[in-house]
Amino acid sequence: MHENATTSPTTRAPALPLRDWRFQGTLRGYQAEVLQQVTTTPDDPLHIVAPPGSGKTLLALLLAVRDGRRALALAPTVTIRQQWQRTALQLAPDAEQVSSTPDRLADLTVLTYQMLSIVAADTSPFEDLARLTWVDELVQSGRVQADAEAWLSELRDKNAAQYRSGIRRRSRRVRRQLVQQEPSELARVLHPNALALLENLVEHGVETIILDECHHLLDHWAFVVAYLAGRIRERGGSPHLIGLTATLPSTEDDEAYEIYTQLLGDVDYEVPTPAVVKEGHLAPYRDFAWFTEPIPSELAFIRKHEKRLHTLVGELLATETGIAFLVDKLQPPAADAALGAGSGTGERVTPAPPPAAAPTPDDMLAALDRALAQDFYLARSAGLALREVAPRHPLIGMLPAALLDRCTSDDLLSVLGRYSLERLLTDPEAQPLWAEAKRALADFGYHLTDRGIRRGRNPIELTLATSQSKDQAAATILRHELGRPDGERIRAVVITDFAVHGSQRSTSDGEPAGALRCFASLSADPVIAGLRPVLLTAQLLRVRAADAELLADALSDELGQPVQVEPTDAGAADLNAPGVGSGRxxxxxxxxxxxxxxxxxxGTRGLLGEGWDCPPVNTLIDLTAVATSSATQQLRGRSLRLDPAWPGKVAHNWSVACLIPANVAIDTPSEMARLRRKHRHLWGLSAEDNSAIISGLGHALHPDELGLLTRLLGKEKGASADQVNSGVLARMRTRAQSHADWRVGGPYAGHEQELVALSPDRSHPVLRSGPTLALLLTTFFACTAAVFGFAMSTLARSGAHSLGAEAVLWLSILLTAVVSGAVFAPAFLRAYRQRAQPTVVYRGAALAIARTLHEAGRVGEFGEGNIVVQEQRSGSGRNGKSVVSGITxxxxxxxxxxxxxxADALAELFGPVQKPRFLVRVDRGPIGRLSTVFAGPIAVIERMLPTRTLLSVPAAIGRRKADAELFARHWAKSVGACTLHEVTGVEGVAQLREARAASGRLNRFEPRGRSWA
Structure with a gap:
């Protein structure tokens, strides 16, 4: 189909000037598949997702050729625009049919978005149009336009909050209606120059619009495209949009994402990166993570904040008032006690004073249940803070041990914020303390206001994001890469966010963060200096002074004009080529x-992060703070191009994160959260199974390193970033081995699977509780029988009892043993099976979910063959033997x-308990009806195993009681005995508290992921 569309002879019609374009090469497999599967229909957009280097440019041009009408291609940068022009010239029979300037429109005109996206004001076009909409509304209600505009200006000056609220509300409506807006409406916020160019394109007959890197279509550019498409329709045409991107934009901004989908619709075809590597059109690659800790001056800055926080805790919460506040949060009054008897009018009255008698332990436990039910996370944080300031308080002993883990800075900050609002702001005499709390919280990036706490720019997170230790890490990584096989082939790029970071608040000495500082650090390393490093930003081309003349001559040869050398301080020199643009x-x-x-x-992300092609680059070190899907994919694409000079090229991509040391109590999740988000969007070879392709941190870190990372983040004594890095280096495979692991050219299915990763904790209650309880009861009965048997035998031999009595006793013991064996032997066998094969339990749980949801009509049928459960093993056990490090x-x-x-339901089942309607207790094992008979022994054993296993029934199942009961029946069949509990009443609150006290069993780093076959 694609060959006929692009190579068969056709008579050129004036309305279809692209139909005589030809492609003389061979299409890649997935390119041919796209051309066969998708159709080009006027006024029906095409939306294609494919990684950098997969041939999107050629693919879009062939789709435009199939359509045949005059086309406009829009690119985000000059460099990408030049790539489009080069590719188009290979297809066009006449070079005059291709143009890259708005002054000469051709059959295919390639422009940058910036040439069209000029707006009439510096603000958002949505806000501008929202204001115009507001003015129109006022005019329609009877005001004169000038009066309406004057009134809005007055409102903006005198009541800014109300003005912003009105603008935001109308802006949201404008965003939602973007595609339906009349072009005349959109034209009101576009610059006259942009309008003139767009009108020229419409007059020229452009109807096909190719949108390269279309994930940028979120604001100004979306307006331009919507206007152009609308004008084409007004002139009787049918605009055909072809959107191309390496990744979809982030869904975090719902409104912006809605604009994007309004323009381009759902994805019509997605080419996964592994498929392009497997077919040999992108280089195989490996992803790695590297961890640093702040340098001493940065650490001193962080410690200062740590000390300030704990001082603040001591000043505010360790007082009598502070402790009373914490106790109040842990001991709320009952609902009926909080209200007076009333007077029959429904008015709230002052409650009667509490009785003088101290509350009993049962009363305190009941109040604690209420606190955890009302606001679990605040109650937990209050308990942790109370332990900090009053460790001997009687409430501490009543809190479940699982709740009283490490007290984090987030716990203290949340409690301080509530305390400040409820006890300080309302007390005129506490205003100095309020001001102090406000200043202290600002240092942690929080703004304390009379509306609560708002998150601001956190200087500690900024310190970590821009840490000088990341520059040092880049040097360390490069030295290791140079020392490995193929080190002489290393061609590396280090990417930062900015040339010079705008904020220096977190640094106490030295240069501000950015590419300049990183270049200076790397250039000073004698080993790395041999790579002849170059700093490349939008304004600078800097080299080492020792390399300046050599590189200036080489650049002169490339550019065909002299390059000037200007020495700078610190042994560097800037190279200048007057009149040469940044792209060239x-x-x-x-x-x-x-x-x-x-x-x-x-270099910087702005210059090298998108559209830059340099095939020899095989080592990427990412020092940026961006973690969006689009930015991450674009960065990785820089190293994946095939290198003609090295057929066996394998790219190494490094992500660097800075973590607070284990011996510093304060912490922040920013760096780890960013690292997780980056790898969530990426596919790669599993660090554990070199043949599996997965998404998430598992393709950058082996489970052993993830375990070390857990210790570091958990502030365990002796844990360090160096331990994690040593494991990464020890486990690195050579590039030749990685190339073989990818099996380029081999067959692949191209299917995605959803993964749920469970914690490597082998003491999972599902594996302990029920079967272990049965085993302990069997042992209990056997031991009891043996003791009684021995005692009675001794008495019989001493003559205290007759031989007949002894016979009866032994017969009773035998009967007890037979009954116990009949009741508990199956449980014993099941316990053995579950300990020997723990995957059986999780497969059973997954099957129970799948069968329940299928019978409820929510999903299709999933059998045992559709559920694969695997153990991850490591050699970190005793005597070097492998142990289970996790289950997927x-x-x-x-x-x-x-x-x-x-997958979401399974993750919810084994994740932290939130607010389920039903809980399922799965640790009763086979006791069943005998539980009433053996209530005493069971109670004794439960004291030995105090943590009961109460799991959340997933919300997808728990919406209907019948479905929850169905799930319990399926659990009983595929896993074992269980009891379903609806969370209602006092008993339900107690069960919910107990369930929340147990830690979730999901992998804390990557609970959900995907695999690709």
């Missing part, structure tokens, strides 16, 4: 990398939506 300069430096003259580039449950088959529903 980037190409020239890339050519030096290809020749091996330069082997290291330090994989759902395959069925639809993507069904797989996601099942």
């Amino acid at each position: 300069l980037v190409e020239a430096v890339s050519a030096l990398v290809a020749r091996g003259t330069v082997r290291l580039i330090v 449950v994989e759902f395959n088959g069925g639809s993507a939506a069904d797989r996601a529903v099942l």
